[in-house]
Amino acid sequence: MTQATMQTNDSKATRLVAVRRFYVYLVAFVSQIAMLVGMNDLIDIISRAWLQSDGLLQGAFVRTATARSIGLLIVATPLFLVHWWLAQRHREEVEERGSVLRKLFLYGSTAAGLVVLLTNGYRLIRDTTWLAFGAPMSATELPAGWLHWGFMAAIGVGLVYYWYTVLVADDDFGHETGLGRFVRQLFLSIAGLIGLGIAMWGARTLIELGLQVAVDQAVGALDVNWWRLPLGGAMSQLLVGLWLVHATWAQWQEIVKLYAPEGRAVLRRIYLYVGIVAGAVATLTPAALLLREGLLILLGTGGGSTAELLDRMVGPVSFIPVGAVVWTWYWRTLRRETDAYGDSGESATVRRIYAYLVAATGLGLLWVGAVELLHALIDAMLVGDIWHEPLANGIALLAVGAPIWAIFWRRVQRIAERADAEGAAERDSWPRKLYLYGVALVGALVLLVTLAQVIYRVLLTLLGEPGIALSSNELAHQLADSAVAAVLWGVHLWAIRQDGRYARPSEAVPAAAVPLSVEEQRAMLEAQIAQLEQQLAAARAELEGLGRDKPV
Template sequence: MSSVRRWYIFLVATISLQAVAWAVIALLRNLLGVWGAERATTAIAFQVAVIVIGMPIFVIHWLWAQRLADGDDEERGAPLRRFYLYGNMALLLVPWLGSAYDLCRGLLGMLLASSGDWYGGGYFDSGRSVGQGLLGELTALLVLGLLWFYQRQMATADAVVVPPDDSGALIRRLYLFGFSLGGLLMTSQAAIELLRWVLFQLGDTTTMLGDRALINPITGLLIGLPLWVLAWGLAQALFHNPASGERERTSALRTFYLHAVVFGSAFAAVSGATLLLNGLLRQGLGLDPQGDFRGPLSVVLITAVAWAYHSLTLRADTARIHEVARQAEVRQLAWYLVGSIGLAAALIGLGGIISTLIRTLAAANFGNDLREQLAWSIAALAAGLPVWALIWRRAQGAATAEGPAGDVERGALARRIYLYGFLFVATLTILSGLVYIVFQLLRTLLGDPLSGSLLANLAHAIAFSLIAAGVLAYHGSILRDEGRRRQAAVAERAAALRVAVLDLTDGSFGRAVVERLRRELPGLALHPIGLNPTAVTAMGTPGDPRSLSAQLAETDLIVGAWQIAVPQTAGAEVAQAVGASPARKLLLPSPAEGWAWIGVEPWSDEAVSDQIVHAVRQVLDGESIGPIRPMTPLAIVGTAIGVILLLIILMILATAFVV
């Protein structure tokens, strides 16, 4: 009930606060003549009505929330309350930044533009005087700033009384990293435009950019850089603070943010480098460069700085903390995403080069179309290959390491998706290429006239089929090697893992489990134990003069129904032996009269065996034990959509060689 009450209070408070805030801003702007007097009367009446009705509603609900929080730490530290405070801070800060941007833009326009009009960027800025522009933006800055400051004071006071738990810390991180990313994007875009302006002032080009072109980049730097510095600085302070550092250091969101920036900047840098190299190569080959190199050069330089800084930050984080599983997954995802970008660009470039060479053999001369293709191909190869080589060297170094760390890297989901993804694309490329080659050869044999020479028509198909064959061979060899290493490691761990399978009933369950484990995990040190004469006979329990406690004391893993751990069902001796054993226990939720498992659906015998094998594999791999979950209807729909998309990709690849 308290959760529903919180939702009601904070939703009403948010809606009324935002309505009143913007009504006050609009009212002040009308009273000050920012929008002109011709529409002031109607607007003022509406704005006063919103304030008169909305203000009491907000005050009543906010005082209600404060009264509930005053005597209840749980209420004060509730995630929904923190979400309300940080959410409203964000809703107030975003338009505040917009008004600050328009104010700076207008002031710079007065200095750099000679029109005399207000040069803001707002919807109503066209035709406004300087005085109207200043008053309009200052009004919004004052109202939004005061409300934001009040919300921040409330959030700070709550954090002092009740330090944020995991949910509260996550909300705070989302707030900080969101504005940090916004500031970084704004700063990067402004720096790119400013550097482009500087570069265009150099050289002997006739293309000159006037001072008016400086308004947007300087404004972006004035707003974006302080925003990024403050938000990122607060995140860094929390990371290095001993009081909150442990929670921040194990945060997957921070790792995700850093890797996302690295991925985005790498993508932008590779794209810019490709355009830059293509322009230079076109000039070298005697073609029109199609644009000025200073445009992509500014993109490459700025995004390279962002890439380098965040990569160094990631390296410093790695040296400072012990990477937890979620952070490792984020790192692996970023590695293979960036590696995929580099490898895809390199392969496309290499395929284009081979295709150009093949087409050259059939061409009378090295024409402009061949030169253009060669320029693009060399540019893509030169831009993508270093990126892939850098990332792949790190990934391979981690995956080929000996010990548990190497096993974890080789079994990472992101790595396997990367390897099998390129394997899949390579297979489809070979399939499509060979189909097209055979198709063209049959056309020639049947006398169907071709447009151009046969070799020129087959150039793309031959080139990309050869590249795909190399990708298939390389990634296939890696997968085979890792498969052998994985099997050897699992067999070694299985031989060292002593598993006891206990059965309280007639032994059929225990016998089925033992047979399934022997079939699925050969080499596993299994010890079937029947707890009554019938089970002993059915399971083929070897004779052992030692007591059950002595046998289980030497076991690493115990598998059995949950009843073996309960004295009322298994007897005091069995339950005590199971409980005293240092082995890990895998207990099954089998049905029993008078006992019920909450939230667990009945399993069939086959499903039980699947769950046991899956759990034992997880133990061998050092993973947390989790169930096999059946596919949900949403997952089935997603799989169907994925299959359709793959068929579309296949058709695209099949028709790509025709163009």
């Protein structure tokens, strides 16, 4: 058998194995989901028929729902068991345990178990909290709900535990190779971010409820007991979200303790940066809204009564402490991990993407805020009473955008202005190029459009077109737009020019050779002669050997 034939056979075998894995794991996953759906519906209908007195749950409805659920279980259960058995037959093979399809199945199944656990756990905590704070039993789905949700939550716990034991038994958990490692890190990142979002929303809802109750009592609202039902949902969201964040992060930390390079993994750094951005947005956005509202009040245009004003402020205020806590924790964690594990090439790229993306966001807010502020000043001089809201908008946007852009721009500029290898890497990085040339392009386009409009209006005025005046606020607005765009365009063009002036490492002028002493030259020449003599002796020996081996 030729080598080409063997390679062809190996290629066919590899393709067949991939097809087999795809089929087995896909059918096992789909049948598992069908089992969970059937089990959930069956437990729901049985618990309601047993513990809930409802005329709708009698007769044909119960029989139909029960038959449908049992039929789904009868089909899905053996289908899952057979295909999972087929998958486990090959688990002794290293390639099978490390295959990406197996990892996708295992982490997808773990995610399904988590969904079952968390959704039913959320309902249990919500209704229990309702009752604990005095809500009527009629507002809950108890006791039938407790039986249903408790049973399904227990099933979710069992599934998560079982799939975790399978992952550990595969003997590569935490140090997978190839795409298997990516699948695990992606699962942990997504689960952690989902938990973070749920926890943040639950925490801000709790704060909002507390503030709203205080406002209602201060203004003498008629109903001050409305908060019981929302409190249950908010408390449940907070507990469920915090548990998910803690569980995923604790799992990741255990892996990092065993395998230190995991500490600088790209997806781990992305997870931390996304947490930082989420906290910053939750802090700065409502802060800008509050600043805008306060400026409108100072300018005498804040509409509504005191109660309405307080109602408008409750929502933004509730986000700020939550965002500040998240922002602080994720930022400190990132700094600690960077100091402990350093940066890989990929994680350094993630850091640059984060820095330039945040700088671009701050620049956008600064740009719009400066334009709004100039428009407000122009309107105050040329028009009259329509400048209050643009002024408040402009100041609020500048107050948020200018510090963000200045901090991150100076941070990356300090690195880019260095003459060492790190500075060269920063100047040559694609996130920096994309940011600089992207801003330059936008600035050039804005200048092109606004200056063209200015020249167009000036020419119409010179040609005597009626209704066009050089003192109009529209022309002044366009000039203001051009001025802001020109300043920011110039700043970034200057940065591009400065980057080009630095000599790249390959273009650096070599240092002048240091003259050697006579003794150093003699020693260097003697070493070269000795090396050449050794090579000559080896060549003579090889030549003699060729002469002896010559056939007679």
